[in-house]
Amino acid sequence: MRPLRLVWVFPDLLSTYGDRGNVLVLERRARLRGIPVEIIDINSDQQVARDGDIYLMGGGEDLPQTLATRRLLADGGLHEAAERGAVVFAVCAGYQMLGVEFGGADDAPVKGLGLLDIRSGRGEHRAVGEIVADVDPGLNVGRLTGFENHQGVTRLGPTVRPLARTSLGTGNGDGTEGAYAGRVLGTYLHGPALVRNPNLADLLLYWAVGPLPPFPPQADELAGRLRAERLAAVAAFQ
Amino acid sequence: MTGTNGKTTTTRLITAALSPLGFQIASNIYGANMEAGLISALSRAPDARIAVLETDEKYITAMVKATRPKVVTLLNLSRDQMDRAAEIWLLARRWREALADAPDCRVVANADDPLVAWAAGSARQVTWVAAGQRWREDSWCCPNCGAHLQREGDDWSCLECGDRRPPVSWMLYDDEVIDPSGRSTPLQIALPGRANRSNAVVALAVAEAFGVQPSYALREMRLVTSIAGRYTQVSRRGCDIRLLLAKNPAGWLEALDVIAPPPAPVLLAVNAQGPDGRDTSWLWDVDYRRLRGRTILVGGERRLDLAVRLEADDVQFQLVNDIDEAIDAARSPSLEVLANYTAFQQYRTVLGRVQ
Numbered sequence: 001m002r003p004l005r006l007v008w009v010f011p012d013l014l015s016t017y018g019d020r021g022n023v024l025v026l027e028r029r030a031r032l033r034g035i036p037v038e039i040i041d042i043n044s045d046q047q048v049a050r051d052g053d054i055y056l057m058g059g060g061e062d063l064p065q066t067l068a069t070r071r072l073l074a075d076g077g078l079h080e081a082a083e084r085g086a087v088v089f090a091v092c093a094g095y096q097m098l099g100v101e102f103g104g105a106d107d108a109p110v111k112g113l114g115l116l117d118i119r120s121g122r123g124e125h126r127a128v129g130e131i132v133a134d135v136d137p138g139l140n141v142g143r144l145t146g147f148e149n150h151q152g153v154t155r156l157g158p159t160v161r162p163l164a165r166t167s168l169g170t171g172n173g174d175g176t177e178g179a180y181a182g183r184v185l186g187t188y189l190h191g192p193a194l195v196r197n198p199n200l201a202d203l204l205l206y207w208a209v210g211p212l213p214p215f216p217p218q219a220d221e222l223a224g225r226l227r228a229e230r231l232a233a234v235a236a237f238q
Numbered sequence: 239m240t241g242t243n244g245k246t247t248t249t250r251l252i253t254a255a256l257s258p259l260g261f262q263i264a265s266n267i268y269g270a271n272m273e274a275g276l277i278s279a280l281s282r283a284p285d286a287r288i289a290v291l292e293t294d295e296k297y298i299t300a301m302v303k304a305t306r307p308k309v310v311t312l313l314n315l316s317r318d319q320m321d322r323a324a325e326i327w328l329l330a331r332r333w334r335e336a337l338a339d340a341p342d343c344r345v346v347a348n349a350d351d352p353l354v355a356w357a358a359g360s361a362r363q364v365t366w367v368a369a370g371q372r373w374r375e376d377s378w379c380c381p382n383c384g385a386h387l388q389r390e391g392d393d394w395s396c397l398e399c400g401d402r403r404p405p406v407s408w409m410l411y412d413d414e415v416i417d418p419s420g421r422s423t424p425l426q427i428a429l430p431g432r433a434n435r436s437n438a439v440v441a442l443a444v445a446e447a448f449g450v451q452p453s454y455a456l457r458e459m460r461l462v463t464s465i466a467g468r469y470t471q472v473s474r475r476g477c478d479i480r481l482l483l484a485k486n487p488a489g490w491l492e493a494l495d496v497i498a499p500p501p502a503p504v505l506l507a508v509n510a511q512g513p514d515g516r517d518t519s520w521l522w523d524v525d526y527r528r529l530r531g532r533t534i535l536v537g538g539e540r541r542l543d544l545a546v547r548l549e550a551d552d553v554q555f556q557l558v559n560d561i562d563e564a565i566d567a568a569r570s571p572s573l574e575v576l577a578n579y580t581a582f583q584q585y586r587t588v589l590g591r592v593q
Contacts, residue, residue, distance in 0.1 A: 012378030012386055018519030024550045035436045043378065045386035062324040067384040128321050129516070147517045149321055191519030195546060222549055228540040 002208060007052030009078065012043045013068045014094055017149075019058025020200060021192020022089065025201050032069045032215040035205075046066060053208040054087040057094030059190050062105040065093040072097070073112055082115050088184040091193050095178065095186030096120040096152055103152070115159030115184050123173055123186030127152045130234045131169030131189060133177040136161055141199040143176070145230045146189030154179070154188075163187055168238045176238040183207045196227045239291065240298040240333075241354070242326075243489045245271065247290040247429065248313060248437040251466050254353040255445035255455035256288060262287040268466055269364075272297050288448070295329055299336035303486040304342065309359075309447050310337065312347040312354045313369070317523070319515030326353060330381055330566025333357035336350040346443045349406045350392045356381035357403065368392060368409040369436040372495070373579050377521060386534030410439045417442070417452055425456065428463045431496035452580045467586045474589060477565045481592070483582045485514065489521035493576050494524075500532045503568040505558070506548075507538035507577040507585070514579050526551040526583060535564045538581040561585050 027037045040049050044067070052214040055078060060068060071074035072078050082088050088098065096102035099118035100213050103109040107122050131148045135141035144164055157164055163178030163185060164171070171177030172187050178187035185204070187193055198220060206212055246269040253265045266279035266288035271292045280289060293301050302310060312333065315326045324332075328494055330353045337345060338360035347358035349366040353376065358364050370392060371377070377394075380387050385398035395402035407418040414422045415437060427438050430559050438459055442581070445455040464470040468483045484493040510516050518540050526548055534555040536544050542556055548555050558564045565573060577585060586592055 011375075013384075015375065015523075016325075017317055017517070018522030021522030021547075021550075023518070024522070028550050043386055054278050061327050063327060063384055064379065067379075147321075147519060149517065191517070192522040195522070222546050224543065229542055 001036055004030050004037040004054070004205075005038050005040060005049070005052045005126045007040045007042060007049050007055045009042055009055055009057045009072070009094075010046060010059070011041050013064040014058040014060040014190070016059035016061070016092070018028040018191035019056075019091065022056050022058075022091070022201075025192070025194040025198070026056075026205065029198065029201050030068060030205055030209075032219050033213050034194045035209060044071050045176040047076055047230045048072065048075050050077050050080050052081055052086055054204055055081060056088060057088075057090035057097065059092035059094065061093075065097060065111050066104045067103070069097045069112060073111070078113065079115070082184055085183060085203050088115060089204050090186040092148075092150055092188060092190040096154065096186060098184060098186045099154070100157070109134075116179055116181055116186060118154050118179050118186075119157070120154040123151050127170035127188075129169060130230065130237075131165035131166065131171060131177065131237060132231065132234060133166040133169070133171060135164045135200070138202055139163075139180075141197070143231070144187075144189060144200065145192065145196045145227055145234075146187075146193050148188045149190050150188055152188070165237050168234055195223065196230055198223050198227075239294050239310045239313070240293045241311075242295065242316045242318045242486065243484075243492070244313050244433055244437045245269070245292045247465050247468070248311070248441055249290055250462055251438055251441035251459050252311070252444050253290045254458040254462050255441045255450060256290065256370050256448055257458045258450050258454040259288070259448065261288050262286040264291075266292055276301070288465050296324055299332050300398065302336045302340050306340065307343055309346055310340070311342050311444055312345065312535070313437070313508065314348055314351045314371065314439060314488070315353040315357070316373050316486065318486040318488075319517075319522065320519070320529055321515050321517040323515075328377060330354070330357040332453060334360045337361040344447055346440060346447065348440065349404050352377040352387060352394050352403075353381045355404060359404070364404070365408065365443050365447065366404045366406040368406040369440055370410055370432065372432065374462055375487070406441055408443045410436050414491050415439045415442055415452065417446075423456065427456075427460050429465075429469055429491060433492040455531065467582070467592050470518055470592045472589050472592045474561070475565055477568065477570065479561070479565075479589065480572070481576055481582065481589075482574065482576045483579065484576060485578050487520050488575070490524045492579075495573040497576060498572070501585060502572050503533035503534040503535060503570050504529065505537055505561070505564045505568070505573055505575045505577075507536070507575065507581040508541065508544045509539045509578060509581040509584070510543075511539070511580045514581070521547045525552050529553045533568060533570070535567055537561075537564060538577065561588050
């Protein structure tokens with residue numbers, strides 16, 4: 001069986017806080033189903049692999065975000081992969097990069113990758129804290145729980161759908177959280193966003209390989225307990 | 239004295255190193271490193287001729303301006319409590335600006351940490367120390383221009399802008415310090431781990447700026463065995479417990495090097511209260527695979543976060559509610575405890591405020 005290729009884009013520039021967690025969660029959930037996995041880390045001085053199945057981008061400070069975007073536009077590999085139907089999953093700064101433009105270090109607009117019809121700028125307040133949001137029912141993912149830490153405000157254009165509606169936290173800033181179009185999906189849940197959201201991880205795997213065989217429920221027990229604990233901890237604030 | 243990790247320990251080591259001068263020294267030895275803690279340290283010793291002040295990374299720029307220090311010591315910079323701390327490239331830029339405006343100040347800085355070296359590079363007088371850098375996940379790229387850095391051993395350089403590791407005058411080499419004259423002296427400090435040997439070399443470089451020779455400084459530094467409960471051995475119900483404190487991925491990486499080898503059981507504990515940072519994402523930046531096959535106990539208020547993380551690394555573990563459950567589960571004459579800030583303080587309280 002050809003291994004599932006997980007491509008982590010620019011961990012040297014875009015890995016602020018636990019971003020590796022998303023790679024590890026996808027790897028584990030694929031292997032539990034008997035799907036072999038190959039993890040490919042692409043640093044910013046390397047060419048982006050063209051033949052990946054799932055591309056991941058993490059968070060980053062303003063300058064690395066701008067540099068990473070410039071490099072990805074020049075390289076073209078991520079765009080090639082996305083056009084071919086590969087899955088792209090990006091969090092926080094990576095999410096903003098997917099858009100048409102985002103706010104750079106001096107808040108001047110920076111041209112984004114243009115893979116999602118979104119535009120981001122800087123908000124007045126930094127959004128820091130737990131976030132809870134209900135995913136677009138069509139995606140069958142349910143409720144998201146995570147942590148956000150950003151000052152971005154993101155407006156969604158007509159060709160993307162919001163990933164979720166927030167019930168706690170800021171997300172895009174207008175009651176929605178994240179965005180997706182086709183198999184390109186971004187979220188403000190930062191760092192290891194998939195850890196507490198196994199259904200979202202499985203959606204990405206499903207997009208990449210098709211229907212997923214089940215695995216023993218005890219392999220999901222701890223993640224389920226963590227998820228329940230975090231949702232219960234913030235239930236009073238919603 | 240500032241940096242992400244090792245501030246409290248290095249402040250203690252510098253204070254020890256300067257004691258041969260015979261002066262009273264003002265110091266915030268318990269790690270209260272913002273306005274209140276600094277003012278309190280100074281007011282406790284109003285006649286002190288020297289102050290050794292651990293200073294928060296964000297607050298150091300104001301301190302440089304307000305106190306015009308003789309020496310500023312920069313240890314390292316890495317991701318830490320991102321929900322409340324500033325981003326580290328931004329911090330490095332602020333340090334760089336503050337030091338450019340302080341021409342009389344001598345900077346003692348770790349040349350092996352590219353962000354620190356860039357920040358210190360604006361100072362008029364710098365004593366460069368090869369203090370090593372175990373955690374590199376925050377310095378793969380050039381702080382000056384953003385290009386991917388070339389790294390070989392401890393050396394680093396940027397092919398794009400030409401920025402590179404500055405030539406050093408102090409060096410840590412295994413357990414030995416090599417001073418600017420090229421003489422090598424065994425450190426033989428009581429505090430464990432590479433990070434503390436690195437802190438000791440930095441302390442020696444600071445001591446020299448005050449005219450204290452390494453041999454005199456080391457004699458005092460070797461007497462430091464614990465810092466506010468850190469590295470302390472304490473016995474409870476027949477079990478020898480050693481406490482280690484680490485608060486972020488770089489700190490955990492160094493601490494995992496320090497813990498006793500198997501079969502000693504290890505209790506890992508994590509909280510996410512305000513002082514810890516409320517975001518546990520950083521747990522995913524630590525590689526736990528070397529703990530496979532050991533007896534691992536997991537405690538703290540956020541033990542489920544850590545449990546899921548260990549599961550992903552195929553590390554077997556047992557969840558425990560408190561230190562006594564951990565002792566019961568360990569079934570061993572000794573127990574190594576690695577905890578982040580408030581988890582550490584909770585255990586320390588149970589163990590009787592050990593020093």
